[in-house]
Amino acid sequence: MSSENLPQNTEQQGRRPRVAVVFGGRSSEHAISVVTAGAVLRSIDRSKYEVLPIGITPEGRWALTADAPSRMAIADRKLPSVAELAESEDGAVVLPVDPASREVLYTEPGAVPKALGEVDVVFPVLHGPYGEDGTLQGLLELSGIPYVGSGVLSSAVGQDKEYMKLVFTAFGLPVGPYLTIRPREWAVDGGAAAQERILEFAGEHGWPLFIKPARAGSSIGITKVDDISGLAAAVKEAQRHDPKIIVEALLRGREIEVGVLEFEDGPRASAPAEIPPVSSHDFYDFDAKYIDSASGIVPAPLTPEQTAEVQRLAIEAFDAASCEGLVRADFFLTEDGTFVINEINTMPGFTPISMYPRMWQESGIAYPELVDRLIQAALRRSTGLR
Known part of the structure; x- marks a missing residue:
């Protein structure tokens, strides 16, 4: 079914289009995703759309959460999380992997699954891996549910x-000038060859260098390195977030x-x-x-x-x-x-x-x-x- 027909269909069903705001996730940007979702939930026109907030915990469980934007902000330097918003510690939201049905289910151990209704569009405000990188977009493509933002390939790129x-x-x-170091390069010979490549890159482009996780955002895991003495620690920090790293010249x-x-x-x-x-x-x-x-x-x-x-x-x-x-x-x-x-x-x-x-x-x-x-x-x- 083409999503272009959805607004008309939902009107025929006597309801507004239902928007599932999906947030949180398994990446290191979990908290910022929660903050983003709070701002989006606060701003969606409730007279125009029905809203279903769905949080993904750092462990990957899809949880039905409170529709509570005021609890989804950074307060006193404390970062919010989906766990604080979830309606249940055990309940889980399940998306249909069936384009013929957009019925979202809620399950709890020992209970009959509860239908939450059809979702007309997903607003995925996830940042980083397991959300912004094409993985969630692929799931939504399989489910036949339209979503905000780029598709699988564009998200991955x-x-x-x-x-x-x-x-x-x-x-x-x-x-700008850059160098890619894959995980196996740093694992061989204690990373000697990879370090030599980085030193050659520094010799060509100068210090400082930026050592970054290749697939992370919000400047998480990035270190500015002024000379060789800080290189190993910077690589270790970047690899905490992604085994593949990027080296960039200033x-x-x-x-x-x-x-x-x-x-x-x-x-x-x-x-x-x-x-x-x-x-x-x-x-x-x-x-x-x-x-x-x-x-x-x-x-x-x-x-x-x-x-x-x-x-x-x-x-x-x-x-x-x-x-x-x-x-x-x-x-x-x-x-x-x-x-x-x-x-x-x-x-x-x-x-x-x-x-x-x-x-x-x-x-x-x-x-x-x-x-x-x-x-x-x-x-x-x-x-x-x-």
Whole structure:
């Protein structure tokens, strides 16, 4: 069944389209996903949509949770979790892997499964592996349930920094110097050959280097390394989050971000933002973003020509990875005036302080309208090949 027919069908059934907001997850970005979900739940127009909040615990259990946005925020530097919101310690939500039925079930040990009703669209506000990387998108494709955001391949490309850079390079987008170290390379001979490759890379591009997990976000697990003495510890920290790591050279310049949003006539770019240096942090890491609430400048102080250029590149990146729905594209404006793309996020931070909604607010689209546009874009699409 095409999702384009869903709004009409739900009206015929005498109900509003039902949106399942899925959040939490197994990645190290679990807490930020909960915060994002709280903001989305707070902003969904309840007169237009029915809402079903579903949290995924760090262990991977799908739980029916309280619809309680006020409990889904960072308070006194304490991060929220799905476990604190779950209606039951044992109950589990089950999605149908059957395109003919979108009936979601709730099960508890020793009890008859309870039907929660059909889901018309899923809003997956998960960040990182097991949610933003194409795995959840694949499950939803099998279930025949439309969802907000990019499909399986685009989500996977957006999560894996190595393949993201390969795709961008193939499409002629400017990418900075990088090196990929796979887990078996670091395991052989104590990582001697891999370390030698990194030292050769440093000899060519200079210190400092950034050591990153290849498939993580929110600057988690990233270390800025000033010389060889910190290399082993940095690799160990990155591999706590992902056995594959990326080594990147320092690009000297300004950090610029652009939001891309899918409209009825195609993707459009937002007003850009600039992330200024944070004096209390080496770089714009997790604590700077979410704990200390370091803020970017919106709109970025760019010339009209620079703004047009970075917006053009953001849409090109969106199209290169065949993205859908939304993307935040991150760039460096180097000292010679060239824009270099760092990465895209197919489900960017969506908290009230996150740059993506702030950039669209500056562009004339407030948070509730942004949420609504994303849901409507998902309802217009069918699952499967498109």
